[in-house]
Amino acid sequence: MGQVAFIIWRESVEALLVVGILHAWLVATPQAAAGRRWLWGGVAAGLVAAGLLALSIYRAQALLLDWQEQFQALMVLVAAVLIVQMVIWMRAHGRTLKADLERGLAQQAARRNWWGVALLAALAIAREGSEAVIFLYGTLAAAPRAELPLMGLAALAGLAAALATFWLLQLGGRVLNWRQFFRLTEVLLLLLAGALVVTGLEKLQALEWLPPLADGLWDSSWLLDDMSRVGGVVAALSGYRAQPSLMTLLGLAGYWVLALVLLRGASRPRNLNEIVPKPLNIKGEQLAKE
Numbered sequence: 001m002g003q004v005a006f007i008i009w010r011e012s013v014e015a016l017l018v019v020g021i022l023h024a025w026l027v028a029t030p031q032a033a034a035g036r037r038w039l040w041g042g043v044a045a046g047l048v049a050a051g052l053l054a055l056s057i058y059r060a061q062a063l064l065l066d067w068q069e070q071f072q073a074l075m076v077l078v079a080a081v082l083i084v085q086m087v088i089w090m091r092a093h094g095r096t097l098k099a100d101l102e103r104g105l106a107q108q109a110a111r112r113n114w115w116g117v118a119l120l121a122a123l124a125i126a127r128e129g130s131e132a133v134i135f136l137y138g139t140l141a142a143a144p145r146a147e148l149p150l151m152g153l154a155a156l157a158g159l160a161a162a163l164a165t166f167w168l169l170q171l172g173g174r175v176l177n178w179r180q181f182f183r184l185t186e187v188l189l190l191l192l193a194g195a196l197v198v199t200g201l202e203k204l205q206a207l208e209w210l211p212p213l214a215d216g217l218w219d220s221s222w223l224l225d226d227m228s229r230v231g232g233v234v235a236a237l238s239g240y241r242a243q244p245s246l247m248t249l250l251g252l253a254g255y256w257v258l259a260l261v262l263l264r265g266a267s268r269p270r271n272l273n274e275i276v277p278k279p280l281n282i283k284g285e286q287l288a289k290e
Helices: 002-028 032-062 065-110 114-140 145-169 178-206 229-238 245-267
Strands: none
Touching: 002 032, 002 065, 002 114, 002 145, 002 178, 002 229, 032 114, 065 114, 065 178, 065 245, 114 178, 145 178, 178 229, 178 245
């Protein structure tokens, strides 16, 4: 349940950030006031697109009958890859996200192309919603059916927490700022992706697609049992196992090495314009610095 609440919280805050940037720009720009209703139309379209993806995944699993376990293992690993990709993308582009969104809006407003405003919003929301769908599938696929109602409540709790977090972030850093938020959630997302990698590897070993190499390298259940309530939460959010196989341990170690290498590369700005973007006028043109 902790994974579900965290995913909904993180993705909802990011979606609220995008919508907030777009809405604030439209409100502050009188020439673009007509684009507000197109913004909300784009938000609705993005949510519908994410819902259609969820339905497609559900239908795909139902059609795969004898391959459902393999499909679930694949989706768990895909979710892990997408989480890392999202963290890397935010690390590389987070510093210019606001400027990039405003640049796109300025270009559409200059042409009075309100369909473009709707499309910009729809793509942003569809991206966040689609990521949430895949991440949640990867988590729910490993959950007992009896826990699904509780996970629905966890999703609602995550949404409520997202609204509260966004409000705190809007206070201007007096309580929490965006840099702190993204740094904290980066770590939590990477831990969650590692947990999904472990789950995927264990499913592949159960299917005999991967050898365990050696079972039960150690037994730390005396310290923290991953089947206990507290241990289960730690296991779900970090991939901890009291009795890991060698294959699982090697896979998790490989994941962390690769993730940290990719993050280090994403942290380096490619050029000065990524750090200090040029200002825009209403026509979306870059203003030359005197």
